[in-house]
Amino acid sequence: MDRTPIINIKNVSAGYSPDKIILKNINFTVYKNDFIGIIGPNGGGKSTLLKVILGLLKPLNGEISYKEKSYNKVNIGYLPQINTIDKDFPIKVIDVVLSGLMNGNPFKRFSRPEKQKAIDLLSKMGLEKYQNNPISKLSGGQMQRVYLCRAIINNPELLILDEPNTYVDKNFEKELYQHLIELNQKMAILLVTHDIGTISSVVKTIACVNEKLHYHNSNIISEEVLKTYNCPFELITHGHIPHRVLDNH
């Protein structure tokens, strides 16, 4: 296994205001070829962690270092959690996919081969006939596939997916995981999901995020891992009972 680190997070604390800390003292390294499943309760800070990695949210404390010096040079593909997007916006499906190729160039024009690449990806996801449709014509699950195309079109080194299986039917979910396993040959993947049943057969390792981050260096979701996953529910019912934190093994 290639142990070249792509991203290194050191003692990072983050939140949307200094008086409400969402992530506390996170230490986390993403290596080349990693496929990490990130699980945790709603509001546990999974999306927040991704935003910190993507440079969308400045950490309150600690530091993040990337393989290269500045964030812009690490090629990251991102599929955001769906509930933030406006489906009425007048934009064509293919144009959404192409946005993944902007590469920080404000004058960007897309060439024929680039457009062809977007069409090929859409075909792979079974959406070629929608390429010139407005996004409002797509269902939620189809939209998720479009966002997956957008995330991978630039061949990123790291692919970050925030609950890509939302709205996706069981058939395509299987296909989606197959695509991800294939993509993992070329890129590291961070996958946030609540689907703990299926991911253990897909991801290589697991991290549980609930204010703190517990990294589990295996894909076996044992009772121990589930206990960590469930700890906030215990906290709610029984007050501040100290809970077990898994060691790295």
Add this chain to the structure above:
Amino acid sequence: MQEIISLLGFSFFSNAVIAGLLTSIIAGIAGTYIVSRKIVFISGGITHASFGGIGLAYFLGLNPFFGAAVFAVLSALGIEWSTQKAQVREDSAIAILWSLGMAIGIIFVFLTPGYAPNLMSFLFGNILTVTTTDIITMLALTVLLIAGITLFYRLILYIAFDQEYTKTLGFNTTIVRYIISIIIALSIVMSIRVAGIILLLSLFTIPQAIANIFTHDFKKMIFISIAFSFLGVLTGLIGSYYFNLPSGAIIIFTLIIFWSILKVTIKLFRTH
């Protein structure tokens, strides 16, 4: 027809046609951005806040459009700042800005000795009073808008669609949003002459609603909006010349008639 062609000979009339065309282009581009991003209410706030600038400029004996531009740009930046900071639309803050601008404007107009002869034309628009200086200013803004949207089309489109994602592509989306909001504010101010503060927003939204009947593509929406907007402006121009009615009102009226006819026609075709 003969009569209309001979009218073009009069400089005030051809000025009005040119001003109408330029306003259509300005409103077509800026309005498509406004409608797509669903910031119509914000734009309404900016429009009405600019009246405060008009009143103050009157009082101080300055060019009212200069006052309007200063107020519009400042309020646009203020709103953009608060949405970027809080990540939410602050509806009540916009409503306060909206009425505050109008209140300031009215107070200063009252304080100004004599009376404000053009007040009505600021509120309702009068395309027949457009001067050559107005046209030059409008032309400059039109060139800026066309150049901006042509050069940065993709960037503007993607920031409007999904700002957060575009930020991950390595763009300073915050600065771009501030620049866009300044240009939107100026576009609004430059359209006051033709449509007036009270009716102006319709010129930035109804042509887009018409365009939306035909397309759901940002670029096509711009072109179709400009075409319908110009058609509406021409009708308004003829109406205000022959019947001596405020141009803004006739323009809006025409556009709404277009919109209703098209909506009904499409509905009939769809159900058969």
